[in-house]
Amino acid sequence: MGLIERVCEAGIVGAGGAGFPTHIKLDAKAEYLIANGAECEPLLRSDRRIMESRAADIVRAMRAVAEHTGSSKLVIATKSHYGAAVAALQKAAAGTGVSLHLMKSTYPSGDEQTLVYDITGRVVPTGGLPLDVGAVVSNVATLVNIADAIDGKPVTTKVITVSGAVKNPVTVEVPIGTPVGALVEAAGGLETGNAMDYEIIIGGPLMGFLARGLDEPVTKTTGGILPLPKGHKMLGYKHVNMEKQAKLAKAVCCQCSMCTQICPRAALGLGVSPHKAMRALSSERGKLLGNVNSLFSCCDCGICTYYACNFGLNPSVVMGTFKKALMGQGVKPKKETVGRVDPGISNKKIPVARLLSRLSLAKYDRDAPLVPFVTQVKEVCIPLKMHIGAPCKPVVEKGVPVRAGTVIGTPQGLGAAVHASISGVVAEVSGEYIAIRA
Numbered sequence: 001m002g003l004i005e006r007v008c009e010a011g012i013v014g015a016g017g018a019g020f021p022t023h024i025k026l027d028a029k030a031e032y033l034i035a036n037g038a039e040c041e042p043l044l045r046s047d048r049r050i051m052e053s054r055a056a057d058i059v060r061a062m063r064a065v066a067e068h069t070g071s072s073k074l075v076i077a078t079k080s081h082y083g084a085a086v087a088a089l090q091k092a093a094a095g096t097g098v099s100l101h102l103m104k105s106t107y108p109s110g111d112e113q114t115l116v117y118d119i120t121g122r123v124v125p126t127g128g129l130p131l132d133v134g135a136v137v138s139n140v141a142t143l144v145n146i147a148d149a150i151d152g153k154p155v156t157t158k159v160i161t162v163s164g165a166v167k168n169p170v171t172v173e174v175p176i177g178t179p180v181g182a183l184v185e186a187a188g189g190l191e192t193g194n195a196m197d198y199e200i201i202i203g204g205p206l207m208g209f210l211a212r213g214l215d216e217p218v219t220k221t222t223g224g225i226l227p228l229p230k231g232h233k234m235l236g237y238k239h240v241n242m243e244k245q246a247k248l249a250k251a252v253c254c255q256c257s258m259c260t261q262i263c264p265r266a267a268l269g270l271g272v273s274p275h276k277a278m279r280a281l282s283s284e285r286g287k288l289l290g291n292v293n294s295l296f297s298c299c300d301c302g303i304c305t306y307y308a309c310n311f312g313l314n315p316s317v318v319m320g321t322f323k324k325a326l327m328g329q330g331v332k333p334k335k336e337t338v339g340r341v342d343p344g345i346s347n348k349k350i351p352v353a354r355l356l357s358r359l360s361l362a363k364y365d366r367d368a369p370l371v372p373f374v375t376q377v378k379e380v381c382i383p384l385k386m387h388i389g390a391p392c393k394p395v396v397e398k399g400v401p402v403r404a405g406t407v408i409g410t411p412q413g414l415g416a417a418v419h420a421s422i423s424g425v426v427a428e429v430s431g432e433y434i435a436i437r438a
């Protein structure tokens with residue numbers, strides 16, 4: 001069986017992004033193969049721990065992928081202060097043709113377009129992919145899944161950092177479908193008080209979203225679990241009311257354009273202009289958006305909201321809302337690069353320490369060692385949609401016994417297979433998930 005078939009059978013999707021099926025992404029030819037170990041989001045440690053513990057598998061997977069993609073330049077991008085991870089990668093890469101690209105601790109260093117520009121000097125156009133400029137980018141967690149697929153193991157677990165307002169931040173490898181409550185327990189529980197006093201961000205603090213509750217399951221793309229006390233500044237940003245945003249844009253936005261000046265995608269010459277989105281929202285005149293196509297280049301990094309705007313406005317959510325509305329109307333991005341790379345681009349990177357301090361998150365910037373996950377999970381709830389595209393079709397029925405690794409859902413068109421993450425009995429099958437009781 002070839003690499004692409006193995007990756008497809010293993011149900012691998014991009015572990016650090018929107019869940020694009022990896023077997024489709026890798027079925028290409030590209031000069032560069034870039035392993036993304038930049039760990040974009042502050043507070044998360046999962047990629048760092050993966051690089052420390054599985055450096056040899058990352059290099060092995062890169063070589064296997066490069067053989068398929070014909071890549072001659074194999075680069076692992078990570079942060080220079082990730083001492084143990086850098087040492088492990090250097091040791092594993094020695095004599096293999098894989099090189100390291102070491103970066104400062106800035107945000108958003110793991111943004112795919114930013115990373116491609118930093119390494120190749122080429123700009124991925126709006127509406128395009130890294131492949132358009134001769135690059136394939138894969139997260140280090142995805143590469144570890146590829147190494148496992150080569151060994152015949154499907155994706156059944158996820159390495160996740162549990163940080164924020166917990167007693168002992170940890171990084172753990174858990175079965176897909178584990179409820180987030182079990183992960184909070186694995187981190188020694190909440191700092192003080194009870195669950196009613198907290199809300200949980202799934203993912204990183206900047207691009208993550210609010211969990212519906214402690215039952216929310218871990219998916220193939222979950223990178224972090226961050227409980228924060230109610231009333232924390234970050235949570236305020238996550239509770240978005242567009243009507244209120246429109247009123248604030250009208251009353252407060254002074255069109256200073258700081259949000260655009262600091263936007264990493266604008267710095268790449270992609271014409272992203274959040275201040276124009278605010279202008280269009282406050283005046284209710286779509287024409288004031290300027291280049292509408294550039295909205296598609298917004299990567300939702302949140303820098304315009306969390307760092308640039310001195311008035312606490314939320315241009316990133318406005319950009320996201322406009323982008324979704326366009327897609328909802330069937331508008332497709334067209335490939336274009338409208339401007340030139342800002343000569344001061346390297347000065348526009350935001351130091352993570354300063355960002356954390358602004359967001360009142362500095363106290364949560366703690367180590368999160370990789371520890372065994374010892375909690376007995378009685379039931380997992382495995383979503384049938386953990387990828388871009390339609391949900392998988394269930395191929396098991398309620399009451400049927402399954403073993404960890406059994407295929408329980410197959411893709412319908414674009415997608416990736418879903419496997420049982422624990423051995424047990426199928427407790428429930430719906431259009432959205434399959435529950436398995438241990």
Ligand code: SF4
Nearest residue numbers: 253255256257259309
């Ligand atoms: S949203 Fe904030 S940063 Fe952007 S133009 Fe308005 S006031 Fe300035």
Ligand code: SF4
Nearest residue numbers: 263298299301302304
């Ligand atoms: S979220 Fe804001 S800063 Fe980030 S890419 Fe979009 S517009 Fe630019």
